[in-house]
Amino acid sequence: MPAGGGLCLGRVRATWAPKGSTRAHWAAVRPLELKYDAVVVGGGHNGLVAAAYLQKSGVNTVVLERRHVIGGAAVTEEIVPGFKFSRASYLLSLLRPQIYKDLELKKHGLKIYFRDPYSFTPMLGEGIGGTLPRSLLMGGGMAETQRQIAQFSQRDAKVYPDYEKFMNCLVSAIDPLLDTSPVDIGAMKRGSLIQRLRSIRTLQPLLQAGLKLGTQLPQYYEILTAPVSKILDHWFESEPLKSTLATDALIGAMLSPHTPGSGYVLLHHVMGELEGKKGAWGYVEGGMSGVSHAIARAAASHGAEIFTEKPVTRVLVDNNRKVQGVLLQDGTEVKSKLVLSNASPHTTFMKLTPEDQLPEDFIKRISQFNIKSPVTKINVAVDRLPNFLAIPNTTDNKPLPHHQCSCHLNCENMQLLHKAFEDANEGRPSDRPMIELCIPSSLDPTLAPPGCHVLSIFVQYTPYILVNDRKWDEQEKNNYADTVFDWIEKYAPGFKASVIGRDILTPPDLERIFGLPEGNIFHGSMSLDQLYFARPVPGYSNYRSPVNGLYLCGSGAHPGENRSSQQSNLQHCLSDLKN
Numbered sequence: 001m002p003a004g005g006g007l008c009l010g011r012v013r014a015t016w017a018p019k020g021s022t023r024a025h026w027a028a029v030r031p032l033e034l035k036y037d038a039v040v041v042g043g044g045h046n047g048l049v050a051a052a053y054l055q056k057s058g059v060n061t062v063v064l065e066r067r068h069v070i071g072g073a074a075v076t077e078e079i080v081p082g083f084k085f086s087r088a089s090y091l092l093s094l095l096r097p098q099i100y101k102d103l104e105l106k107k108h109g110l111k112i113y114f115r116d117p118y119s120f121t122p123m124l125g126e127g128i129g130g131t132l133p134r135s136l137l138m139g140g141g142m143a144e145t146q147r148q149i150a151q152f153s154q155r156d157a158k159v160y161p162d163y164e165k166f167m168n169c170l171v172s173a174i175d176p177l178l179d180t181s182p183v184d185i186g187a188m189k190r191g192s193l194i195q196r197l198r199s200i201r202t203l204q205p206l207l208q209a210g211l212k213l214g215t216q217l218p219q220y221y222e223i224l225t226a227p228v229s230k231i232l233d234h235w236f237e238s239e240p241l242k243s244t245l246a247t248d249a250l251i252g253a254m255l256s257p258h259t260p261g262s263g264y265v266l267l268h269h270v271m272g273e274l275e276g277k278k279g280a281w282g283y284v285e286g287g288m289s290g291v292s293h294a295i296a297r298a299a300a301s302h303g304a305e306i307f308t309e310k311p312v313t314r315v316l317v318d319n320n321r322k323v324q325g326v327l328l329q330d331g332t333e334v335k336s337k338l339v340l341s342n343a344s345p346h347t348t349f350m351k352l353t354p355e356d357q358l359p360e361d362f363i364k365r366i367s368q369f370n371i372k373s374p375v376t377k378i379n380v381a382v383d384r385l386p387n388f389l390a391i392p393n394t395t396d397n398k399p400l401p402h403h404q405c406s407c408h409l410n411c412e413n414m415q416l417l418h419k420a421f422e423d424a425n426e427g428r429p430s431d432r433p434m435i436e437l438c439i440p441s442s443l444d445p446t447l448a449p450p451g452c453h454v455l456s457i458f459v460q461y462t463p464y465i466l467v468n469d470r471k472w473d474e475q476e477k478n479n480y481a482d483t484v485f486d487w488i489e490k491y492a493p494g495f496k497a498s499v500i501g502r503d504i505l506t507p508p509d510l511e512r513i514f515g516l517p518e519g520n521i522f523h524g525s526m527s528l529d530q531l532y533f534a535r536p537v538p539g540y541s542n543y544r545s546p547v548n549g550l551y552l553c554g555s556g557a558h559p560g561e562n563r564s565s566q567q568s569n570l571q572h573c574l575s576d577l578k579n
Contacts, residue, residue: 026070026296028062028305036062036305038338039326040553041312041352042515044072045095045292047342050553051306052103052299054340061304062334064326066311066515069289070296072342073514073521076287080381080501083454084447086288087379087503088514089521090438090456091406093272093281095291096179100275103298110294111285112274113404113443116140118281120405121244122390122491123412135390136240137402152238163235168278170220171271173212178271178559180205182533182541224264224528229257229414231266239413246417247408247436250460252521254372256421257414261528281406283440287447315339315348315550317357323549338549343515344523345369345536345556349545358546365537369556370530373507373520374424374461378481381500382453385439386492397451399442409435409491420461427467429480434460435487452500459484464507464518472506480506523556535560 038054040047043065054061069075073088092112099105117139126133136152138145142161150157183202213220223231228249232242246257249266256262274280284290296306314327316335325335341348349358349366387393391402410416410432420430441453448454462480470476481504488495507519517523524530533541535558543551543558 026293026300026306028307030305032062032305032307032310032332032334034333035325035335036060037336038062038340039064039312039334039336040340040342041315041326041348042066042072042342042554043070043292043296043306043308044342044554045074045295046554047072047340048292048295048299048306049099049103050340050342051304052295052302054338055299055302055304056102059338061299062336063299063304063306064310064312064328064334065306065308067513068308070306070308071289071292073516074288074292076289079379079503082449083381083452083501084287085379085454085503086284086440086456088377088505088510088516089288090283090440090458091281092284092288092291093274093279097273097276098179103295105291105294105298106275108294108297108301110290112282113285113440114274114277114280114282115404115443117144117401117405119244119408120391120402121240121408121411122388123240124410124490132392133390134240135388135402136244137391137405138244139405140401149238149241152240153236156236156238156241159235160241167223167267167270169216170213170223170267171278173209173220174267175271177205177209177532181543182535182558222263223267225261226263227256227258227260228262228266231263232257232414240411243411243414243417244408246414247411247434250417250421250434251436251458252373252375253526254374254421254424254461256418258418264528264531265526283404283438283444285444285446287440287444312352315341315353315547317354317547317550321357321547323547338551340551340553342554344371344517344520344554345552346371346517346524347515348550348552348556353545353547353550362537362540362546369536370525370527371517371520371523372525373464373510373516373518374421375507375510375519375521376429376459376462376480376484377505377510378455378457378459378484379503379505380455380457381448381502382455382495382498383500384451384494384498385442385453386437386455386488386495386498388492390491399439403439403442405438407435407437407439409437410487411435424461424463427463427465429462429466429483430460431483432487433462433484435484437488457484457488462506464511472508477504477506477509480504521555522560523554524560526560531560532558 037060040051040063043063051061051063075087076084077087079085117137119138122135123133134151137148146157149160228246232245236242249262253265272279272281274282311329312326313329316324318324323339327333345366384397417434420434423430436458438456439453441447485496510516510519535541536556541558
């Protein structure tokens with residue numbers, strides 16, 4: 001087992017403030033004031049986006065972050081000296097294109113390394129008699145992807161372009177819904193006639209999506225409601241292709257490929273876009289803090305103030321159920337007319353907001369908001385590239401095309417994925433876990449010393465609570481990481497000997513460090529009963545809450561994931577500010 005199985009390799013250092021620096025260029029230049037128009041609780045990327053739009057619209061805004069770094073889950077931290085890790089989130093794609101453009105993120109320093117090819121699935125148990133095991137390498141153009149698929153099925157290779165066309169049609173219809181507020185059912189039943197008529201207009205994007213799908217609506221309805229296994233079985237016959245595609249539906253979700261509704265999550269992950277390139281995913285130069293810092297610079301350029309190490313312990317509410325500001329851990333009260341919470345719905349309403357100011361039914365629904373998560377993240381420093389049996393390294397140890405991909409291990413067939421889910425569903429970490437391994441330093445040389453690399457390993461399935469009420473102590477964490485490393489070793493012999501240090505983040509760690517409830521990267525399940533006008537709960541899907549002036553602006557609000565739909569949120573905020 002490598003030394004430093006948990007966090008024993010020295011103090012974690014934020015890369016935005018290395019030794020010798022004084023202050024970050026987005027940091028506030030003056031002390032915290034005691035009154036603002038708007039307070040954003042949490043400096044995650046969604047909160048920073050909200051602050052940038054508010055300040056850009058003339059609303060005096062402050063961001064208060066609990067940790068010593070901004071970015072929430074989109075951070076870069078130096079865990080092992082000389083190695084910079086995207087400690088939680090590790091790929092960029094789902095940030096809305098309009099935000100990218102409006103905030104001029106490229107101008108503010110955001111640089112992306114595009115991945116092509118993008119997916120690599122090596123086979124285990126092949127290669128007998130001196131032949132190399134097969135692998136599925138996707139990307140490099142449709143013709144090359146088809147050639148790769150044909151190793152496993154000529155039929156699948158032939159129909160794959162039709163599958164892509166089918167999915168892209170659904171994406172183009174649904175994508176506009178992500179930039180608009182969900183239908184406000186509540187507003188249709190209250191307020192003046194004009195307000196009711198305005199609320200009816202929120203139906204327009206939904207109707208347009210239906211019209212665009214036309215006569216194929218029943219087939220697309222199946223995508224939204226069926227298990228991903230059923231959808232992929234309809235299109236393909238080869239298990240490696242189906243399992244590789246299924247990982248997009250399962251990543252970050254406590255779902256089996258046979259769970260109804262898992263097909264929708266598959267769709268959500270093919271909605272990505274970067275700099276106009278549909279479906280593109282990339283690594284951010286310098287790690288994921290590059291995203292957060294670019295957004296923070298945009299916000300600061302308009303006058304927003306951003307403070308770290310300012311934990312909020314309470315949202316202040318008067319007897320008329322109107323927000324008054326926030327209370328900090330040190331006792332400081334910061335007054336404001338608006339409070340936007342980048343925290344999860346659970347944290348916002350079960351911990352920060354006075355319970356007596358929230359309706360009973362609302363509290364009950366929030367408490368029932370499904371936050372189950374199967375995720376463990378392991379960050380690893382290595383002294384050389386993994387050498388996969390399926391595609392051996394060259395003698396100069398330079399990165400090959402497959403090293404820039406998401407490497408899918410233990411994904412040879414759907415049954416492996418289902419079995420891994422069943423293990424965790426019974427309270428046990430998966431014996432043969434689903435592993436997504438990325439090597440961002442294969443494209444970004446700023447992350448590790450020459451010849452060395454950083455690995456982001458996203459592992460499923462791990463329960464939040466272990467069977468028999470066992471705790472995720474250091475021994476349990478290291479035992480599980482050892483299991484993961486043993487499996488990687490089977491695909492890439494010599495991997496374990498290359499490890500310099502590792503950082504193991506189980507669901508409780510992700511909750512404690514990043515505020516992700518039970519480690520859920522979406523702040524709550526992306527199941528159909530928790531999407532659109534039911535996110536986080538029915539009647540409050542338009543970012544508002546029962547407290548006048550208190551809004552959600554994190555992943556627990558529409559559209560979910562690690563996206564932002566801040567334009568529609570901004571309209572509500574400005575309306576309340578005027579009132």
